[in-house]
Amino acid sequence: MSGLPTDFLRLPIAHRALHDVGDGRPENSRAAIGAAIEAGYGIEIDLQLSRDGRAMVFHDYDLGRLTGDKGPIRQREAAELSKIGLLGGHEGIPGFAEVLALVGGRVPLLVELKDQHGQMGETDGVLERAAAADLHGYDGPLALMSFNPHMVVRMAELAPGWPRGIVSCGYEAEDWPLLKDETRARLRDIPDYEAAGCSFISHHAPDLGRERVAGLKAAGAGVLCWTIRTPEAEAEARKVADNVTFEGFRAAIPA
Incomplete structure (x- = not known):
């Protein structure tokens, strides 16, 4: 249906891996990734760039929220x-290559490349090249995505064998204060889906009723969504979405 391996549409996807700091499993940590593998979930991770051009598995642009450091x-x-x-854990920030070795193709891995320049425009391509280099030789279900469609287009050139998608939402001004009005208006309609050769979107769950989402689904796109935090929200999202990215509870795995 979507060009994604079937398990991306069957196994619930643990947001930033199966994290729980109360149990020593921070976001995007090896511990959280290991727990997700053991539970049989798919895994979503985020990529940021180090100063020396390495892809690191970390969500934020700044170290402050997730580590004891700042900057x-x-x-x-x-x-x-x-x-x-x-x-909340006992480990440092992992690199992408290390995480790929840890997962080893055992569960689906959904990889989000974070926009590097704040305006969803053209990038210098350093993160994309680093990610593509780490992917060389990987054998397992994996898909690439970004809010920034330019990054998705670049990954189509650098790593054409992997399924690609766009992370999307309603781009409300209060949620995206740093984006220009015209940028938010453009991205809201997911206009680059076809140009980037995408096979799926990962859409903000409260905005799944958008007409463009329905149109893409009708045309064969896989529809994932983010971020689901209760079983009730999951049931509602699945009225539209093929699968969910979840955190804070354990989504049921279909038989």
């Missing part, structure tokens, strides 16, 4: 980042 992740080298402890 942009992009101002630290990969070796230093690997030693910066994640709050």
